[in-house]
Amino acid sequence: MKIIGIEKTSLIDYPDKVATVIFLAGCNFLCPYCHNSTIVEGIGKEIKEDELIEFLNKRKKFIDAISITGGEPTLHKDLYNLLKRIKNNGFFVKLDTNGTNPNVLKSILDDKLVDYIAMDVKAPFKKYNLVAGAKVNANSIKQSIQVIKKSGVEYEFRTTVCKELLSLEDIIAIAKEIKGSKKYFIQNFKDAETVIVGKNQLTPYKAEELTVIREKIENWFAEFKIR
Numbered sequence: 522m523k524i525i526g527i528e529k530t531s532l533i534d535y536p537d538k539v540a541t542v543i544f545l546a547g548c549n550f551l552c553p554y555c556h557n558s559t560i561v562e563g564i565g566k567e568i569k570e571d572e573l574i575e576f577l578n579k580r581k582k583f584i585d586a587i588s589i590t591g592g593e594p595t596l597h598k599d600l601y602n603l604l605k606r607i608k609n610n611g612f613f614v615k616l617d618t619n620g621t622n623p624n625v626l627k628s629i630l631d632d633k634l635v636d637y638i639a640m641d642v643k644a645p646f647k648k649y650n651l652v653a654g655a656k657v658n659a660n661s662i663k664q665s666i667q668v669i670k671k672s673g674v675e676y677e678f679r680t681t682v683c684k685e686l687l688s689l690e691d692i693i694a695i696a697k698e699i700k701g702s703k704k705y706f707i708q709n710f711k712d713a714e715t716v717i718v719g720k721n722q723l724t725p726y727k728a729e730e731l732t733v734i735r736e737k738i739e740n741w742f743a744e745f746k747i748r
């Protein structure tokens with residue numbers, strides 16, 4: 522387990538709650554649009570788990586929830602125990618995942634160690650390798666979607682979109698693959714210095730282009746947003 526960063530207070534990471542965000546190092550994907558290149562590469566000062574728990578407990582009166590993100594948190598063998606410790610301390614817990622480890626997700630969800638799970642659905646299944654920048658077992662992604670949908674835990678699926686990696690048809694194809702899910706959010710790409718592929722390489726969609734998508738797919742989900 523390598524805890525590599527903490528954002529003390531976030532108002533946007535956990536729906537309707539004040540959260541502290543914890544970053545775990547390393548990822549099995551290399552998405553060209555990723556903003557967390559240093560976290561993916563594991564660059565930064567490590568924070569010990571006991572130190573983290575002490576810090577969180579001191580801040581209990583200021584925060585409701587803890588959001589665990591990465592990198593890809595499910596790559597860490599100790600994730601289960603970390604979630605258990607945080608949950609035992611009375612926090613709401615959210616987990617972000619790329620969905621490559623359905624068995625890890627199942628054990629965490631079965632034991633109710635998270636209250637909210639956000640999974641990236643990066644591409645139509647047949648195009649996953651390109652968008653993830655890695656060789657991906659699409660069956661694992663499909664399994665994770667099913668595990669999450671059946672868990673009874675609050676969840677969202679989300680897709681980051683940019684013109685070079687996903688066409689409008691691709692976005693509709695993704696929505697079709699997860700049609701009937703509770704929440705689906707499209708996140709338009711935002712450029713930054715820390716983007717893995719470098720600044721000025723990828724292009725966000727225009728708002729009016731995404732409006733066309735909204736009209737086609739929003740009724741397929743109980744909640745749909747373009748962020």
Ligand code: SF4
Pocket residue numbers: 548549550551552554555556557561591592593619
């Ligand atoms: S955006 Fe991609 S590379 Fe970055 S942390 Fe998420 S899954 Fe890993």
